[in-house]
Amino acid sequence: MAQVPQVPELTPQFCFNTLALRDFLRISRGSIDDSITQNLNALQAPSTTGFDPSSTGVRNPRGPNPRRIDSIPCQNFKAKVLFPSWQVRSDVLNYCASVATSPDPDDPELIAREVEGQRYKKRIVDERLDPYSARFFPKEPRTEMLASVIRQEIGVESIIRASSWGLVVERCGGESGDWEKALGAWKSGLGFSKAGRSLNAS
Known part of the structure; x- marks a missing residue:
């Protein structure tokens, strides 16, 4: 088993x-x-009576679920x-x-994310020059990944x-x-x- x-x-x-x-x-x-x-097959006990040669002379129908x-x-x-x-x-x-x-509180990247967030707040964004400059994708905390x-x-x-x-x-x-x-x-x-x-x- x-x-x-x-x-x-x-x-x-x-x-x-x-x-x-x-x-x-x-x-x-x-x-x-x-x-x-395989686990279920292992539960089936082998035949204990052995092979009966006379059983070949009679055709026995199979049960509903052999x-x-x-x-x-x-x-x-x-x-x-x-x-x-x-x-x-x-x-x-x-x-x-x-x-x-x-x-x-023990997240090793907590401080790094906070620093990253502070840097983002201080950035000068000019979407006329760079329409993607306002995008910010902070790193996902490990609790959210988990x-x-x-x-x-x-x-x-x-x-x-x-x-x-x-x-x-x-x-x-x-x-x-x-x-x-x-x-x-x-x-x-x-x-x-x-x-x-x-x-x-x-």
Whole structure:
């Protein structure tokens, strides 16, 4: 069975290092969601009875879904691998979203932007000579850049989860087609993580 990727240490520095943030998300998605078909195939137990030569003499119709997986392995996979990996990614994205909307006094480029703004105010602008001279594009604060990355990744996450859940429903059966409801039901049964963080914030 696939393993849930290790939770990174959640710090503002981790979030602002968007390369590390995206690497974590890529590795997590790659090991669980991008390989969901292989993960589900691994849940199917091989035949325990062996091959019966007499079975070739009778033509038996196939069942409605020969690829259907037993409910117990499916439940274990969802409860121990799929939902925990989704929740870890939600925790990371939620944390970094809060960092992106918090004051950032440690921004290393804060002073440079302030100096740039002061220089702009002191400039002499003559749009008759240069119609573009009044344009000013200050460098975007790193919190805004992080917020943009988080919005993109949340959108990607929603698409990936819908795709993975569709395959889980197809192979395991007996489930709602809405991954958000299924994840919410899992979280409500779990309550709190071992670390004491509430898992009820998606």
